[in-house]
Structure formats: C-alpha cells, structure tokens
Amino acid sequence: MRHLFTFFLLLSSFFLKSQVGSINISVVDEFSKKPVEATVKIQNGAESITGNGSIQLGNLPSGSYTFEITAENYDISYLYDIDIIPNQNLTFSVGLSRSAIKTIQEVLIKKKAYKTTAESPVSLRNITSEEIQKNAGSNRDISRAILSFPGVGSTATFRNDLFIRGGSSAENKFYIDGIEVPIINHFQTQGASGGPRGIITVDFIKDVDFYSGAFPAKRNGALSSLFEFNLKEARKDKLGYKAIVGLDDLQLMIDGPLSKDQSWSGLFSVRKSNLQLLFKAIGLPFLPSYYDATFKVSKKFKSGDELYFVGLGAIDKFEFNTDAKNTLANLTLIDRLPVAPQWNYTFGAGYRHLVDNGNWLFTVSRNLLDNQATKYYRNIETPGNLLFDYNSQEGENKIRIDRNFMLGDFVFSAGTNFNDAKYTNNSTIKAVNQSGISFDEVNSDLKVLQYGFYVQSAKKLFDNKLQVSLGTRFDASNYSEQTNNPFEQFSPRFSLNYKFTDRWAFNFNTGIYHQLPAYTALGLKLNDNLVNQKTLKYIQNIHYVAGLEYNGKDNLRLTMEGYFKKYKNYPFSLRNQISLANIGADFGVVGSEPLDSRGFGETYGIEFLAQKRTLNNFYGILAYTFGYSKFSDGAGNLLPSSWDSRHIVSVSAGKVLPRNWNLSARFRMQSGLPETPYDLVRSSSVPIWNINNGPLQDFTKLNSQRGNVAHQLDLRTEKKWVFKKWQFTAYLDIINVYGSKTASNLPVVNLQRDDNGNGVIQNPNAPSSDQNYILEVGQQDKNMPIPYFGFIFEF
Numbered sequence: 001m002r003h004l005f006t007f008f009l010l011l012s013s014f015f016l017k018s019q020v021g022s023i024n025i026s027v028v029d030e031f032s033k034k035p036v037e038a039t040v041k042i043q044n045g046a047e048s049i050t051g052n053g054s055i056q057l058g059n060l061p062s063g064s065y066t067f068e069i070t071a072e073n074y075d076i077s078y079l080y081d082i083d084i085i086p087n088q089n090l091t092f093s094v095g096l097s098r099s100a101i102k103t104i105q106e107v108l109i110k111k112k113a114y115k116t117t118a119e120s121p122v123s124l125r126n127i128t129s130e131e132i133q134k135n136a137g138s139n140r141d142i143s144r145a146i147l148s149f150p151g152v153g154s155t156a157t158f159r160n161d162l163f164i165r166g167g168s169s170a171e172n173k174f175y176i177d178g179i180e181v182p183i184i185n186h187f188q189t190q191g192a193s194g195g196p197r198g199i200i201t202v203d204f205i206k207d208v209d210f211y212s213g214a215f216p217a218k219r220n221g222a223l224s225s226l227f228e229f230n231l232k233e234a235r236k237d238k239l240g241y242k243a244i245v246g247l248d249d250l251q252l253m254i255d256g257p258l259s260k261d262q263s264w265s266g267l268f269s270v271r272k273s274n275l276q277l278l279f280k281a282i283g284l285p286f287l288p289s290y291y292d293a294t295f296k297v298s299k300k301f302k303s304g305d306e307l308y309f310v311g312l313g314a315i316d317k318f319e320f321n322t323d324a325k326n327t328l329a330n331l332t333l334i335d336r337l338p339v340a341p342q343w344n345y346t347f348g349a350g351y352r353h354l355v356d357n358g359n360w361l362f363t364v365s366r367n368l369l370d371n372q373a374t375k376y377y378r379n380i381e382t383p384g385n386l387l388f389d390y391n392s393q394e395g396e397n398k399i400r401i402d403r404n405f406m407l408g409d410f411v412f413s414a415g416t417n418f419n420d421a422k423y424t425n426n427s428t429i430k431a432v433n434q435s436g437i438s439f440d441e442v443n444s445d446l447k448v449l450q451y452g453f454y455v456q457s458a459k460k461l462f463d464n465k466l467q468v469s470l471g472t473r474f475d476a477s478n479y480s481e482q483t484n485n486p487f488e489q490f491s492p493r494f495s496l497n498y499k500f501t502d503r504w505a506f507n508f509n510t511g512i513y514h515q516l517p518a519y520t521a522l523g524l525k526l527n528d529n530l531v532n533q534k535t536l537k538y539i540q541n542i543h544y545v546a547g548l549e550y551n552g553k554d555n556l557r558l559t560m561e562g563y564f565k566k567y568k569n570y571p572f573s574l575r576n577q578i579s580l581a582n583i584g585a586d587f588g589v590v591g592s593e594p595l596d597s598r599g600f601g602e603t604y605g606i607e608f609l610a611q612k613r614t615l616n617n618f619y620g621i622l623a624y625t626f627g628y629s630k631f632s633d634g635a636g637n638l639l640p641s642s643w644d645s646r647h648i649v650s651v652s653a654g655k656v657l658p659r660n661w662n663l664s665a666r667f668r669m670q671s672g673l674p675e676t677p678y679d680l681v682r683s684s685s686v687p688i689w690n691i692n693n694g695p696l697q698d699f700t701k702l703n704s705q706r707g708n709v710a711h712q713l714d715l716r717t718e719k720k721w722v723f724k725k726w727q728f729t730a731y732l733d734i735i736n737v738y739g740s741k742t743a744s745n746l747p748v749v750n751l752q753r754d755d756n757g758n759g760v761i762q763n764p765n766a767p768s769s770d771q772n773y774i775l776e777v778g779q780q781d782k783n784m785p786i787p788y789f790g791f792i793f794e795f
Contacts, residue, residue, distance in 0.1 A: 019086035019722045022058040024236060025079065027051075027069055030095030031404055031411060033352060033359050034304060038071040038096065043078075060084045062722040064130070064656065066614065075099045081130035081614050085794050087725040089237035092206065099464065114557050114611070115209065118411070118458035118469040121497035121507040122545045122561055123213035125149050129205040129232070131619075134654055136664040137714025139248070139733045139788045141198040142208055142227075143185070148652040150607035150623040151212045151563075153645045153670060155743070160185050161194030161584070163643040164212050165563055166603030166629025167224030167541075169194045169584045170518065175219070176200070176229045177296070179310055179348035179365045180398060184227075186273075186290045186316050187342060190371045190392065191518035191590030199314050201269045201294045203242060203253055206232040213545045213563060214495055214509035217454040217471035218402055218415055221515045223541045223567075231296050231310070234265035246790030248275050258297065266297040276319070282784055285324040285333045291315045304354045313345030320379065328748045328778040335693045335750065338375035338388070338588075344368060348398075358405035368395040373588070377690055378757075387691060388429040390589065392444075394519045396421045411458045413471075419450040423523040425592070432692040433575040433593075434699045442592070446523035446530070450477040450516060452486070456493075469495040475514055475538070479522055482537045482597075489514040489538050505549045507561075514538040517571050521580075521591035535596035537569040547607075555613040562606045563627075570599030570631065576699045577634035582642040601631030601641065620653035633702055640674040640703050647671045660720035669711040674703030675746055683749065686761065686771040695749040695775075710743035712736040712783070729792040734785055742780040752776045 027038040035053025042057075043066040049055055057067075067079040074096035082090065115126040127145060138144035143160035146152050155161045161169045170192040174181045185195025209228040219226055239256035251271040258264040276287040291314065298308035318340050324330045348365030371392045377385040402415035425444035430437070456471025471493050474486035483489075493511030500506065516522070517536050524531045547561030571580040572595060579599035584590045605627020612620050625648040630638040647670070654664030679698035682688060688696065718731040751759035752774040759773045 019062045019724050020059045021062060021084040021086050021088045021090070022056065022060060023082065023084065023090045023092065025055045025057070025067065025069065026091070026093040027053060027055065027071065028093065028095055030097045031358065033354055036071050036074065036096055038069055041068045043068050062086050062727065069094050069096065071096055073098060080128050083130060085727050086722055088240050089235050091233040091236050093233055114551065116497070118467050118497070119216045119456060119471065119495055120211055120214040120509070121467070121495055122509050122547050123211055125210045126207055127210065128207045129202055132202050132205070134662060134664055134716070134718070135652065136654070136666040136716040137733065137735050139735070140202045142200060142202060142205070143198050146210055147668060148621045148623060148650050148666060149210065150609050150625045150648070153643060153648055159194055159196050160198060162225070164225040165565060165605065166627055166641065166643050167565070168192065168581050168643065170590060171222070171224035171515065172227070173219060173222040173225070174227045174229070176310055177231050177308065178350055178361060178363050178400070178402070179346070181312065181346045182367055182396070183314070183344040183346070183369055186292070186314055187288055187318070187340065189584060189586065189588060189590060190369065191520040192584035194584065196288060197275065197290065199292050199312055200229060201253070201271070204231050204267050204269065204294060204296065206230045213543050214511065215513060217456040217473045217493060218413060220417060220452050220473065220475055223513055223515050223539065231267065234267050236262050236265065241795040243793045244790055246274065246788065247278055248788050249273050263300050264297070267295060269294045280321050280323070282786065283325050285321050285330040286337055287319045287321050289317045306352045307349070309349045311345065311347040314343065316342040327781055328750055328776065329781040332694060332748055332750050335378065338373040340373040342372065343370050358403065361402040363400045365398045366396070368393065371589070377693065386428070387693070388427065388431070390427040390429065392425040392427065392520070394421065394423045409459055412455065414455040416453040417451065421448050421450070421519065422446065423519040425523060430691050432688050432696060434577055435575050437688070437691060438575065440526060442525060444523040444525040446519065446525070448477055448479045448522060450475065452476070465499045467497045477516055480533045480536070482534070483516065503551050507549055508546045510544045513541045513543065518591040520589055521571055521595050524592055524594070532595050536571060537597040539570055540568050542566045555615045557609070557611045559609045560606070564604040565602065567599070567601040567631070569597040570601060571595045571597060572599040578699050578702055579631040581631040582703070599632055601629070601638065603627060603629040614656070617656035618654070621650070623650045624648070642674055642703060644674050644703070645671045660722065662718040664716045666714045667711070669709065672707040672709050672745065673743065675705050675707050675744065676702050677705055678746065678749060680749065680775060684772040684775050686773055687769060689751070689759070689773055705745065707743050707745045708741055710740070712740050713738060725795065727794040731790055731792070733788040735788070736783055736785050739785050740783050742783050744780055746780070748778045748780055750776050
C-alpha cells in the first residue's frame with residue numbers, strides 16, 4: 001500500500017493543472033417542486049448564469065465551490081463545498097422557499113446559510129455530504145458526524161448509539177427520500193437503533209436534515225430525533241465510477257444515466273468490510289465483518305413528475321479473536337458476547353406527481369430484519385452448555401400518501417400512512433434477572449397493523465416577521481384495546497418564528513409525540529400467550545422548546561435553545577424493575593421480556609451552538625449542552641437515567657489548505673454517565689455465573705454511581721491529486737488520538753481460573769446450588785486510538 005501511494009504521488013507531477021468539470025443545478029419551488037427561473041453564481045465570483053429550472057455551469061477547474069442560487073420572490077439558497085471532479089458532470093437539485101421580499105437591498109439582508117422550516121424553526125440542523133466527509137472522527141459515517149451538534153450524546157467510541165436530549169437510542173427515526181429505513185447500522189441492536197458501523201453510503205447523500213425536536217406532523221414514531229436523508233441525483237453525461245480502498249472497507253460506486261434520453265438514472269454501491277482485519281490488528285477480542293449494498297434508480301418525466309426506487313441491505317457476520325491478548329477485559333467480552341449473524345434490507349418506491357396547486361407523493365416500501373444469536377457457556381458448543389438460541393424476524397410493508405397544497409395564504413400538508421407488520425421469534429433463552437433465573441421458550445408469530453393520518457398548516461403574518469405553524473396527527477394500531485383508538489394518540493403541535501430584526505429571531509415549538517413499543521416487546525409469546533398485549537400502550541412524549549437565533553455575516557450562526565420533554569407510558573421491565581429507557585446501547589435485544597407501561601420520565605436542558613460554514617477556507621462548530629435525564633424506578637421515583645450526561649462539549653474545526661490539502665479536528669468531552677453497580681455476592685454463585693457469564697448489575701441501586709468523564713481528540717487529514725480525467729484522494733482519520741481512559745467506572749469482573757481455564761470454586765464441598773466462584777476484579781482497559789486510512793479513486 002505504501003508503494004501504491006508513492007506511485008500516485010510521483011505521477012501527479014506530470015498531470016496536474018488544466019483539469020475541468022461541470023455541474024447541472026436543477027432549481028425548483030420547495031413547496032410545489034415545479035421549475036423556477038433562477039440565477040446561479042459562484043460565491044466570491046463575478047460571473048452568474050440564469051436558466052429556467054436547469055442551469056449548467058461548465059469548464060470549472062477542479063476544486064471545492066459554494067454556489068449561490070437566487071430567484072425573484074424567493075429566499076436565497078446555497079450549495080456548500082461542492083467538489084468539482086475532472087471530466088464529470090455533477091447534478092444537484094435545490095428547492096427555494098417563497099418570500100415576500102421585493103427589493104434588492106432586502107434580498108441581500110435576508111440571505112440565510114442555514115435551513116429552518118415553518119414546522120421546525122427550532123431543533124433542526126442540516127449537514128451536507130461534504131461536511132460529513134470532512135468531519136474529523138466520523139470516518140465518513142453520518143451517525144458520528146452528528147456528534148458535533150448540541151444535544152447529542154454517545155456511548156462507546158466504536159458504536160453509533162446516539163442519545164438525543166436525554167432519550168434512548170430506541171427513540172430515533174430515519175427516512176431516505178421519504179421512505180422509512182428502520183435499520184441504518186450494521187449489527188443493529190434489535191429494539192433500538194445503535195450499532196458499530198453505518199450502512200448508508202455517504203457518497204450518495206446530498207444532505208441530512210437532523211431534527212432533535214419540532215418533528216413535522218407527516219413523520220410518526222419519533223420521540224427524540226428524526227433523520228431525513230436526501231440522496232443526490234446521478235450525473236447526467238455518462239457513467240461515473242468511484243472506488244474506495246480503506247483500512248476498514250472496500251467500496252465500489254457507479255452513477256450516471258441509464259437511458260439515451262437521460263430520463264432514467266441510477267446510483268449503485270457495494271461494500272465489503274475490512275473491519276475484522278483492523279480489529280484483529282489492534283487486539284480486540286471480537287471480529288465483526290459485513291457486506292452492504294445501496295441503490296437509487298429514478299425516472300424524470302417531461303411533466304416534472306418523478307418515479308424512483310431506493311434500496312439498501314446488509315449482511316453481518318461475527319467471530320471471536322482467539323489470538324487477542326488475555327487481558328481480564330478481553331476474556332470478559334469473549335465470555336459474554338454471542339455469535340450474532342444478522343441481515344436486513346429495505347426496498348421502496350416513490351412517485352411524485354405535480355399538480356397546479358402543489359404535489360402528491362406516493363411511497364411504498366418493504367423492510368426485513370433477520371436477527372440471530374447463539375451463546376454457549378464458555379463458548380463450548382455442547383447441548384448442555386447452550387444458554388440461548390435466538391432466531392427472530394421482523395418485516396414491514398408500508399404505504400404513505402402525502403399532499404402539499406395552498407388555500408389562500410395558508411400552506412397545507414396532509415396525508416396518511418399504513419404499516420402491515422409481521423414479527424416472528426422462535427428462541428430458547430436462559431437468563432438471570434433481578435427476580436431470579438428465567439427459562440423462556442418463545443414461539444411468537446405476531447401480525448399487527450398500524451395507521452395514521454395528519455394535517456399541518458403554516459402562515460406568515462405582520463409583513464413576514466411572524467410565521468406560525470399548527471398541525472396534528474392521529475396514530476393507532478390493532479395490537480390491542482390499549483392501542484386501537486386513534487384519539488388516544490392525538491398529537492397536536494405548534495411552532496412560531498418571530499424576527500426581531502433582520503438577524504435576530506425568537507423560535508418556539510411544542511408538541512405531543514407517540515411511539516408504538518418495539519416488536520420485540522409487542523410480540524413476546526410464552527405458553528401461547530401474548531404476555532404484554534394487555535399492558536403496553538403507545539409511549540407519549542410532550543416537548544417544549546424555545547430559543548434565540550442569530551444569523552451573522554460570513555456564514556456565522558448562533559443559537560441558544562432550552563428544552564423540556566415529559567414521558568409517560570414507557571415500557572417497564574417487570575423482572576428487573578427498571579424502565580427500558582435505561583437500556584439499548586449494547587449488542588443484543590431490547591424488549592423481549594414481560595413489560596407494562598408504568599414508566600415515566602423527564603429530560604430538560606439548554607443548548608448553545610456556534611457554527612460557521614466554509615468561508616475563506618475555514619469552517620467550524622462549537623456546541624455545548626447542559627441537561628438532565630430522569631426516569632422512574634420500581635417505586636415510582638425519578639432517578640438519573642443511563643443517558644443523564646450533564647455536560648457535553650464539542651469543538652470541530654477545519655481548514656482547506658493550498659495544493660488540495662484539508663485538515664480537521666474535533667474534541668469532545670462528556671460528563672460521566674450514570675452506572676448501576678454490580679452485585680458481586682450474587683454474581684459469584686456458580687448456578688448464576690454459569691448462565692450469566694459475567695457479573696450481575698444490582699438494579700436496586702439503579703444508576704447510583706457515575707462513570708468517568710469521557711473525552712477524546714479526533715484528527716483527519718486529506719489530500720487530493722487531480723488528473724486530466726480522474727481524481728485521487730488519500731485520507732487518514734484517527735479516532736481518540738491520545739487513547740483516553742474508558743468512560744465506564746465499573747470494574748472488570750471474571751473468574752479466578754485454574755490451569756485448565758476452569759473457575760476456582762471457593763467452597764467445593766458445598767451442595768452445587770450453594771457453591772461460589774472466587775472472582776477476580778480488575779480495571780477497564782484504556783481506550784485505544786483507532787486509525788482509519790484509505791484511498792479514493794474517482795473517474
């Protein structure tokens with residue numbers, strides 16, 4: 001690999017200079033999706049080009065550009081940090097929002113570099129594909145790039161478990177071009193949303209709208225966050241190719257026209273993991289590997305209508321690293337982790353139909369998750385050592401209909417959605433919990449229908465200084481009498497944005513949101529009985545958010561937001577006497593146990609954000625969050641939840657240097673998260689340890705101690721070499737540069753072993769049910785720096 005890098009370095013001296021590319025920008029009305037006559041100008045450039053709906057800029061020297069798009073009676077929009085590649089014609093679509101601005105002077109004042117909407121004037125952040133790729137520590141993964149924004153906390157450095165404003169990772173929803181995608185991570189925790197690596201190909205993303213509140217009424221099921229992934233358009237001139245040879249994976253991408261008239265186009269990607277090689281090299285005891293694929297095929301009609309197909313899927317495999325160093329921490333992980341293969345897919349289609357007053361969007365989709373896990377005592381695969389054999393599938397068929405229209409000065413959106421789901425689980429599970437040892441033989445076959453409908457409207461008042469939005473949605477399911485009445489899930493919401501001056505604004509939102517519990521909880525069937533059918537309800541969450549926003553010169557944005565979230569009807573574990581709001585940030589399954597809906601909680605805090613998009617080759621984000629997260633215990637008392645990180649600080653910055661160098665860094669610091677101590681006396685029991693394969697947490701002391709302050713520095717460097725017809729990039733991303741101390745303050749606990757690896761029993765002459773192991777207690781291993789490097793070839 002070193003020789004290959006040297007070869008391209010020498011070759012660059014012969015072919016640099018004079019390489020050009022082009023870009024086609026489609027400009028549409030954001031509301032109606034109809035073409036708009038607009039003008040495109042390169043920021044800080046003199047020339048501009050005007051066109052009706054489609055604007056072509058050619059002969060652009062290779063490099064990074066920001067484009068300014070203007071149109072009469074519309075707010076100005078931008079395309080930031082677009083990387084022009086030699087011999088390629090890029091395609092982007094930009095939606096402009098209407099305004100009542102009439103004079104040039106006002107247009108200049110009203111320029112906005114950051115996205116907000118009438119429904120979501122607060123809690124909405126937008127991040128582009130280029131920003132994700134340049135973000136230090138993200139390694140081209142959106143879930144890690146989002147860590148630069150306020151309100152976003154995380155757990156282990158190698159996992160994508162996001163807790164937003166104190167909510168669990170099970171409260172996040174994801175959409176790609178209007179199609180819901182339940183699984184976005186490899187090795188995703190069933191019943192939650194985290195995993196060690198993202199599936200979605202960042203190269204296909206135009207940008208991402210990240211909501212930490214103020215969710216639009218058209219989206220159901222979000223309690224803490226909503227991610228709207230907007231895919232880019234394929235190039236129109238010819239097929240283009242991109243290959244990535246990385247330490248962590250190998251990837252091949254193709255995009256371009258699929259028909260002579262260029263009305264059909266497509267994006268295609270396949271990826272193979274090298275992660276198992278990296279993890280083995282740095283001595284981790286588990287070796288995950290994966291394959292994934294993504295595609296989008298679209299058809300543009302002359303009428304402006306569009307038909308598109310989206311799909312992504314993944315296959316995940318898992319092995320143990322028997323050559324890992326026999327540290328106490330590594331041995332503990334090998335003892336506890338199951339072999340857990342997993343595969344999933346989502347396929348969907350959408351049709352957007354333009355009409356005189358707005359547009360229709362029809363989407364249908366199918367998604368499936370197959371999750372398996374097997375674990376034997378000490379990984380010795382004999383029938384007597386089997387601890388659990390888990391086999392589960394959950395599949396959904398979804399239909400959505402959305403309509404945008406206007407009535408006078410009011411902008412309306414309305415629609416409905418249907419979700420026909422099937423969940424199966426055929427498993428044998430031995431487990432230890434707070435109340436004793438359980439032995440479950442699960443045989444689930446659940447079919448459940450969910451449906452909902454919504455309406456939302458917005459209007460500008462007082463010469464556009466005030467903008468208000470009011471909406472509601474209703475949701476229901478035929479799961480039980482507790483869930484089948486849509487009026488029980490009445491979800492109103494209200495937003496306003498008031499501009500004090502041209503640069504200052506006050507924003508406010510309040511709303512009620514509902515989420516049906518996970519299928520693992522709904523479908524638990526023991527002894528031919530749906531255990532939770534009479535006890536589970538929709539989870540309810542009420543949000544209040546208010547803040548100030550300042551849009552300054554040079555792409556500077558400052559925001560301050562305060563939030564309060566109040567939960568009720570949260571699933572509550574009857575065996576462990578804890579709310580499920582406290583779990584979900586580990587491998588495994590969440591919710592497959594007896595539950596009721598007694599759980600309640602609240603989170604509240606304040607967030608600060610200072611953001612500067614690229615200008616004069618510098619960009620940066622400073623974010624700070626101070627917050628509380630509390631959920632109920634078995635006695636009905638509010639205790640700090642597992643996500644109660646009081647302080648989160650993130651500083652990200654980057655600089656574009658001459659000769660196509662880019663350097664970036666990110667520093668994050670997070671207060672210690674609450675932790676539940678171990679019950680070492682009970683853990684040492686031979687019958688209990690032989691099932692649990694590790695120490696038991698004492699949930700009577702739920703979250704009674706704190707972990708260590710978590711902090712890390714991430715660095716990224718990138719260098720491009722531009723040739724006549726292609727481009728070559730080398731990058732290095734180092735996560736946790738100085739190897740910080742692990743965030744957990746819990747000890748590492750394992751057995752004291754004899755020469756044969758067997759646990760040493762303290763009282764071997766006692767009856768087997770009363771015997772105890774001698775435990776060995778040590779400290780957590782220090783987190784290791786994780787380097788990622790690779791080469792990108794673009795043709």
